[in-house]
Amino acid sequence: MLEIDRLALDFLRYRGLWRRAAIPCLHDVSLTLARGELHAVVGASGAGKSLMAQALIGLLPGNARLRGSLRLDGELLDATRQAALRGKHLALIPQSLAALDPLVRSHHQVTWAARRAGVNAPRAAAERALTDVGLVGDSARRYPHQLSGGMARRVLLAMATAGEAEWLIADEPSVGLDPAHRAGVLEQLRRLADAGKGVLLITHDLRHALSVADRVTVFHAGTTLETAPATAFQGRGEALSSDYARALWRALPDNDFARPAVHEVPQLA
Numbered sequence: 001m002l003e004i005d006r007l008a009l010d011f012l013r014y015r016g017l018w019r020r021a022a023i024p025c026l027h028d029v030s031l032t033l034a035r036g037e038l039h040a041v042v043g044a045s046g047a048g049k050s051l052m053a054q055a056l057i058g059l060l061p062g063n064a065r066l067r068g069s070l071r072l073d074g075e076l077l078d079a080t081r082q083a084a085l086r087g088k089h090l091a092l093i094p095q096s097l098a099a100l101d102p103l104v105r106s107h108h109q110v111t112w113a114a115r116r117a118g119v120n121a122p123r124a125a126a127e128r129a130l131t132d133v134g135l136v137g138d139s140a141r142r143y144p145h146q147l148s149g150g151m152a153r154r155v156l157l158a159m160a161t162a163g164e165a166e167w168l169i170a171d172e173p174s175v176g177l178d179p180a181h182r183a184g185v186l187e188q189l190r191r192l193a194d195a196g197k198g199v200l201l202i203t204h205d206l207r208h209a210l211s212v213a214d215r216v217t218v219f220h221a222g223t224t225l226e227t228a229p230a231t232a233f234q235g236r237g238e239a240l241s242s243d244y245a246r247a248l249w250r251a252l253p254d255n256d257f258a259r260p261a262v263h264e265v266p267q268l269a
Helices: 049-057 079-085 106-116 122-132 137-141 149-162 179-194 206-210 243-250
Strands: 002-015 019-033 038-042 064-072 090-093 167-171 198-203 215-220 223-229
Touching: 002 049, 019 038, 019 049, 019 198, 038 179, 038 206, 049 064, 049 090, 049 167, 049 198, 090 149, 106 122, 106 137, 106 149, 122 149, 149 167, 149 179, 167 179, 179 198, 198 206, 206 215, 215 243, 223 243
Parallel strands: 019 223, 038 198, 038 215, 090 167, 167 198
Antiparallel strands: 002 019, 002 064, 215 223
């Protein structure tokens, strides 16, 4: 079990030459992730979801001040343990494409990720991971600048999964993908959860998250508002406890959001 309990995050910033002030970014963030579960964290861009992911994986900058607790299988997930597990048992699929080395071909980067994770036969593991995300042949051997944004995101996914990590944190893994490849990535994350891995899916897209998630945590303004089973998002959201979560659900095009009637559409002269 991966547990986040009342996590708070500030960044220390200088004001003047000597005085430092704390800039609050996260507060009272709590959720759990079990093996075999795909847990979606849904919220608007800028809500702090990616900061939570960086706190989990241990990639925050030196001026970050963290409070609360992170635990994995009941043991404290501190900086030392994060460093030992990162890439091997705990893997991040980052949101930024800058995580790719611009001077190295894609299949080499995935092979290196598998080798760093200690996988036997890393080249074969890389081939499997690239095939799983639909990158084969020439497309798997291109440099990052030769890839579309969607293809580059699939390389990042392959790098995270080639190491056979037990826990995956996927930060906006489907941004920039066409509908077919987006569905493929989400289905693969679902398969990984069904195979016994814990998958934390961070996304701003509630509709697509609901197609694969077991539970959904709604994130807003640096905190977690509520966690509910994916099945609670139905009807008019009566099973949801927060007004924000209900509004988020009812704003989807299939729900209360509607096109204007024909007679309301302005006509050109």
